[in-house]
Amino acid sequence: MCGIIGYVGNKSAVPIILDGLKRLEYRGYDSAGIAVMNEQGFGVVKQKGRLASLEQLVNQQPIAGTIGIGHTRWATHGEPSDINSHPHLGSQNKIAIVHNGIIENYLQIKERLEQKGINFVSQTDSEVVAQLAEHYYDGGIVDTVVRTVNALEGSYALGIMCLDEPEKLIAVKKDNPLIIGVSDYGCFIASDVPAILPHTNKVYYLNDREIAVLTRSKVEFFNMDGEPIEKELEVVNWTLDSAEKGGYEHFMLKEIMEQPKILQDTIHSAIHGDNARIVESLDITKYNKIVITACGSAYNAGMVAKYVFERLCRVSVEVELASEFRYKDPIIDKNTLVILVSQSGETADTIAAMREAKRRGAVTLSIINVVGSTIAKETDYTIYTMAGPEIAVATTKAFSAQLVLLYILAIAFARKLGRISPEVEAKLLAEISAIPEKAAEILERVDMIQKYAATCIGCKSIFFIGRNIDYAISMEGSLKLKEISYIHSEAYAGGELKHGTISLIEDNTMVVAVSCCERLYEKIYSNVEQVISRGAKVLMIGSCIKASPHGKLQIIEIPRINELFSPSLSVIVLQLFAYYVAANKGLDIDKPRNLAKSVTVE
Numbered sequence: 001m002c003g004i005i006g007y008v009g010n011k012s013a014v015p016i017i018l019d020g021l022k023r024l025e026y027r028g029y030d031s032a033g034i035a036v037m038n039e040q041g042f043g044v045v046k047q048k049g050r051l052a053s054l055e056q057l058v059n060q061q062p063i064a065g066t067i068g069i070g071h072t073r074w075a076t077h078g079e080p081s082d083i084n085s086h087p088h089l090g091s092q093n094k095i096a097i098v099h100n101g102i103i104e105n106y107l108q109i110k111e112r113l114e115q116k117g118i119n120f121v122s123q124t125d126s127e128v129v130a131q132l133a134e135h136y137y138d139g140g141i142v143d144t145v146v147r148t149v150n151a152l153e154g155s156y157a158l159g160i161m162c163l164d165e166p167e168k169l170i171a172v173k174k175d176n177p178l179i180i181g182v183s184d185y186g187c188f189i190a191s192d193v194p195a196i197l198p199h200t201n202k203v204y205y206l207n208d209r210e211i212a213v214l215t216r217s218k219v220e221f222f223n224m225d226g227e228p229i230e231k232e233l234e235v236v237n238w239t240l241d242s243a244e245k246g247g248y249e250h251f252m253l254k255e256i257m258e259q260p261k262i263l264q265d266t267i268h269s270a271i272h273g274d275n276a277r278i279v280e281s282l283d284i285t286k287y288n289k290i291v292i293t294a295c296g297s298a299y300n301a302g303m304v305a306k307y308v309f310e311r312l313c314r315v316s317v318e319v320e321l322a323s324e325f326r327y328k329d330p331i332i333d334k335n336t337l338v339i340l341v342s343q344s345g346e347t348a349d350t351i352a353a354m355r356e357a358k359r360r361g362a363v364t365l366s367i368i369n370v371v372g373s374t375i376a377k378e379t380d381y382t383i384y385t386m387a388g389p390e391i392a393v394a395t396t397k398a399f400s401a402q403l404v405l406l407y408i409l410a411i412a413f414a415r416k417l418g419r420i421s422p423e424v425e426a427k428l429l430a431e432i433s434a435i436p437e438k439a440a441e442i443l444e445r446v447d448m449i450q451k452y453a454a455t456c457i458g459c460k461s462i463f464f465i466g467r468n469i470d471y472a473i474s475m476e477g478s479l480k481l482k483e484i485s486y487i488h489s490e491a492y493a494g495g496e497l498k499h500g501t502i503s504l505i506e507d508n509t510m511v512v513a514v515s516c517c518e519r520l521y522e523k524i525y526s527n528v529e530q531v532i533s534r535g536a537k538v539l540m541i542g543s544c545i546k547a548s549p550h551g552k553l554q555i556i557e558i559p560r561i562n563e564l565f566s567p568s569l570s571v572i573v574l575q576l577f578a579y580y581v582a583a584n585k586g587l588d589i590d591k592p593r594n595l596a597k598s599v600t601v602e
C-alpha cells in the first residue's frame with residue numbers, strides 16, 4: 001500500500017519520479033505527490049486524485065532538481081486530500097519525507113511535539129516523521145534517522161531528504177518493502193522493482209532497520225548504531241517488457257494471456273530447476289500436520305491445494321486466513337509445516353502469520369513471486385512462482401503459478417510419504433506438464449467468454465457454485481468478479497444452496513456453475529436444475545458437462561484434465577469472465593476502487 005520512489009543523480013528528477021509513480025500506481029491511487037530539492041529549498045507538488053492530475057499540475061507548476069522523492073497513496077490515517085498527500089515537510093521546511101506504513105504511536109509523538117510549539121498541518125500519521133526528524137536534526141542525517149525511527153512504533157518504508165545535506169537521499173524501512181537501485185546516472189529508492197526497471201536491474205534489498213544513504217554515484221549502508229555495513233548488489237531477472245502493457249488495454253488482460261508461458265516456466269522450475277531442489281530438501285515425513293495460510297486469492301489457492309494434498313498425501317491440511325491466524329491461538333508446533341502463500345511476499349497479515357508460526361516453533365515454507373521480499377527472506381524454505389511482475393491489482397498469473405507449485409509440492413510429498421508409486425507420480429507430473437498447452441487452448445476462446453460476459457453487466461449479484469475442488473476454485477471466480485466489476489458475488493458449495501442461499505435465487509439471477517469433477521457431475525447438475533427452475537440463468541464451465549445449452553443454460557467447455565488439476569483451467573475462464581464483465585462496464589480494471597496490490601497494513 002502506497003508506493004515510494006526516489007532519485008538522486010545527474011538527470012532531472014521529476015520525469016524519473018513521475019514515470020516511477022506510474023509504475024507504482026497499483027500500490028495505491030487516492031493521491032500522489034513529488035518533492036525535489038534544489039538551491040531554493042524544496043519544490044513540492046501534491047494533490048488528491050489520480051496520478052494523471054498530478055502530472056497536469058506539475059506541468060502547470062514546474063519544479064526542478066536532480067534529487068527528489070515521490071509517493072502514491074492508499075489512505076490509512078486522514079482522508080484522501082491535498083494536504084494529507086505526501087511528501088510531508090517539517091514545519092521549518094528542512095526535511096521532506098514520503099512514508100509507506102503506519103506509525104502506531106503518532107498521536108503521542110504529535111502531542112509531544114505540539115507542546116513544543118510545532119504546528120501540524122495534516123491528519124496523517126506520516127507527518128510526525130518529518131516533524132520529529134526535523135526536531136532531532138543536529139547536523140548528522142544518519143544519527144537523526146536512527147533517533148527518529150527508534151521513537152516510532154509501527155511499520156515504515158521512508159524516503160527522506162534534508163536541506164542541510166542536499167546531496168543525500170536517505171532510505172530506511174521496517175515491515176514495509178523498499179529497494180535501492182543503482183545505475184550509471186544515479187541511484188534510486190522504490191517500493192518495488194518495476195518502478196526502476198527502465199533505469200536498472202541492479203538492486204540492493206534493504207533489511208528492516210537498515211539505513212541507506214544514496215548520493216549521485218554511490219550508496220552507503222548503516223545499521224541502527226550508525227555503523228557502516230556491507231550489502232550485496234543483486235541482479236533482478238525481470239525485464240522491462242514484463243512490466244509494461246505491451247499493447248493490451250489492461251495489465252490484467254496481458255497477465256491472463258501470459259499464463260501458458262508462466263505456467264510452463266513455473267512447472268519446469270518445480271520439476272527440474274531450483275524449486276525442485278528446495279522441495280527435495282524438505283523432509284515431509286517429519287511433520288504430522290500441514291497448515292496453509294494466506295490472504296485473498298492466495299488463500300483461495302490454499303483452499304484448492306487442500307483438496308489436492310489430502311487426496312494425494314492422505315494428510316489432513318488446515319487452511320487459515322492469515323489475518324485470523326495469529327489471533328486464534330493456533331495449534332502448531334515443531335511438527336507442523338506451515339505453508340505461506342503470497343504473490344508479493346509483503347502482505348502484512350501473512351508476514352504476521354509467518355512470524356507467529358515461527359514463534360511457536362513450526363517449520364515454514366513460502367510460495368512467493370517477489371524475490372527478496374520479507375516472507376521469502378524469513379521463511380525456512382522458499383519456492384518461487386515464475387510469474388514475473390504482476391501489476392494488475394487482481395491477481396491472475398501469480399495465482400495460477402501458485403496452483404501448479406502447490407500441486408507439484410503435493411505430488412512430491414505424496415511420493416515421500418509412500419502414498420503414490422513412481423509410476424503414478426510420473427503420470428501426475430505428465431498431466432501437469434500438459435496444463436500450459438490446455439490453458440492456451442482456452443485463451444483461443446476469448447471471444448465466446450467476452451460475448452457471454454457482455455450479457456451480465458446489469459446483474460446485481462452473481463453466485464458461483466461448485467462441488468469439492470470446483471467449489472474451491474469458485475471462491476476465486478467470485479473474488480475476481482467482485483473486486484473488479486463491483487458486482488456482489490458469493491461462492492457456495494453446490495450442496496449448500498438448499499440450506500439457505502437458494503432463497504436469494506429469483507428470476508434472472510445469474511449463477512456460474514463450475515463442473516470439472518466428473519464423479520460429481522450429476523450432483524452439481526441437479527443444483528443447476530434447482531436454480532433454473534427458480535428462474536436463474538446459468539453459465540456452466542467444465543470438462544464433463546453432459547447437458548445441452550438452452551435458453552437458461554449456457555456452457556463453456558474446457559479441455560479434459562485430472563480433476564485435481566482442473567482449477568488451473570477453469571480459473572482462466574473465470575478470470576476472463578470477470579475481466580470482460582468489468583471491461584463492458586467501462587471500469588478501471590487494473591486499479592479497482594479502494595484496493596491496492598500489496599496490502600502492507602493490517
Ligand code: M6R
Nearest residue numbers: 296297298342343344347394395
Ligand atoms: O501479495 P499477496 O498474494 O499476499 O496478496 C494477497 C491478497 O491481497 C491478494 O491475493 C488479493 O486478494 C488480490 N487482489 C486478489 O486478486
